[in-house]
Amino acid sequence: xxxxxxxxxxxxxxxxxxxxxxxxxxxxxxxxxxxxxxxxxxxxxxxxxxxxxxxxxxxxxxxxxxxxxxxxxxxxxxxxxxxxxxxx
Numbered sequence: 001x002x003x004x005x006x007x008x009x010x011x012x013x014x015x016x017x018x019x020x021x022x023x024x025x026x027x028x029x030x031x032x033x034x035x036x037x038x039x040x041x042x043x044x045x046x047x048x049x050x051x052x053x054x055x056x057x058x059x060x061x062x063x064x065x066x067x068x069x070x071x072x073x074x075x076x077x078x079x080x081x082x083x084x085x086x087x088x
Contacts, residue, residue: 020067
């Protein structure tokens with residue numbers, strides 16, 4: 001990896017992989033990994049294109065998982081329903 005570039009894989013996770021994570025504010029996020037930040041001051045972190053909020057979110061790598069946290073699936077379902085209702 002050259003200086004100034006981000007890795008495509010970190011601790012078993014890869015760019016483009018769908019993951020669950022807990023954001024800094026404690027909220028649940030779900031989406032595709034878009035970038036890694038291995039040298040983050042608080043610890044290695046990831047950027048996720050969050051399907052729940054529709055925006056990019058940053059989370060510490062230690063909170064990233066393939067399994068949904070408690071309430072995760074329900075939160076994702078509600079956000080998808082709300083998006084469909086807005087389109088009507």
